[in-house]
Amino acid sequence: MGIFGNALSGWHLVAIVLVVLVLFGATKLPIFAKGLGQSIKIFRKEMTDVQDDIAKDRKERSAEHLDRETVTTPDSAQTRRASEDR
Template identity: 85%
Template sequence: MGIFGNALSGWHLLIIVLVVLVLFGATKLPVFAKGLGQSIKIFRKEMVDVQDDIAKDKDKRSDEHLDRETVTVPESQTRRASEDR
């Protein structure tokens, strides 16, 4: 059984590889693979940077939350709010 069940067997994949070689040529494939590899490397680096930024922001928000003072509402304001309903 091939990669996609019975849809693609070993012979099908070989034919696809040969067609790609004919279309792009053997000289362009290494350049294409190098560009693809660099793109993947940049994408992974950016993903790590975004995850780091999210973690820093989360830490910063939790630190700010701990620094806040609790706010108490006078009873007269809570009574008025309940009476307005």
């Protein structure tokens, strides 16, 4: 059950669609549908661009990680000696 219970059945939805057709008219609906289709197309394109950017960044980061040199930390005794010399 939704908010309205069983108030919105199949016939009610058909009536709502007919009211929308009468209000907007047959000439406005194709324009609306075209705009909606273009919006969906742009959204999908942007989503693929973002996914491509993420994949590119991951690839670059993994390549940078492989190019790094191994860094060794100084021994604790050497660190003490260096601080004692100051």
